[in-house]
Amino acid sequence: MRGKKDMMSGDDIRNAGLKVTLPRVKILALLEQSEQGHVSAEDVYKLLLDAGEDIGLATIYRVLTQFESAGLVTRHHFEGGQSVFELDRGEHHDHIVCIKCGRVEEFFDQMIEDRQQEIAKEKGFTVEAHALTIYGYCKNAACRAS
Amino acid sequence: MRGKKDMMSGDDIRNAGLKVTLPRVKILALLEQSEQGHVSAEDVYKLLLDAGEDIGLATIYRVLTQFESAGLVTRHHFEGGQSVFELDRGEHHDHIVCIKCGRVEEFFDQMIEDRQQEIAKEKGFTVEAHALTIYGYCKNAACRAS
């Protein structure tokens, strides 16, 4: 199963009502190629610097926020500091984060989704969003040791 | 079903290896009587001021952090700014938050808990903690309207 699409481009930026500028194109491209898929604004800043693109941190925050509004990326507030962003490929999922190395994996579980709806209903809430994050130690040898 | 206990006291502070000081006693008492149960550091500060106790914000943060380490309170990072704290009565639960009025309700669902363990297991993770928060509009009339 695939999501909305596999490749984003300048069209996505344009469709969001934004001008197609170098910073926006670079940031979008970076999110696309990003190994871990979950990066902080500062990660983006540094990665772009490494790639020879000196784009201001303010611009990165601005662009990521705009992308978020446009539905191109999703912002997560994991524990411990900065927000992390990931490309929104149209498939909702939750996260499991290693508290040792920071690795982030995704998962989706229909049963959990359904239960949440039922719980909200019981309490008279209309669900707009939810955030489920499991924190633990990943299978990495260095992380397993307490 | 009741949790660990219903009343906290100076003994809890002492047992945590902390001296029993007026700020700590007042903060603990406030958390106990708190209506909503979920308060930010600043809420604590203001509520104590209203009660005639002028305790520095820095102290509040320090004490809440110490209480957290001692397992007396739990800190949550809901979206939108400040962390909120609640007394830890020993019963784990998740939250459903109204994005309009800020109301926080608690829930616990064994099915969701179990699924999380299974998911973590599948991915080779050892669960240390998890945070599930549902965001939506509560049943309050003022919140229902978009």
Place this chain on the structure above:
DNA sequence: TGGAAGAATGCAAAAGCATCTCATTTGTTG
């Protein structure tokens, strides 16, 4: 019960993250 020793507090300064301001630069459109 008095008083020394160490811990806790208050204040102000600092740190961390994110956003905003504003002068300058860059897309876009005709």
Place this chain on the structure above:
DNA sequence: CAACAAATGAGATGCTTTTGCATTCTTCCA
């Protein structure tokens, strides 16, 4: 390719949380 609106960069700013340090309070034992 000119003109306008939008976007960028650099630094200032705001907010929450933490920290350093001098002073004050708890604790505990003589």
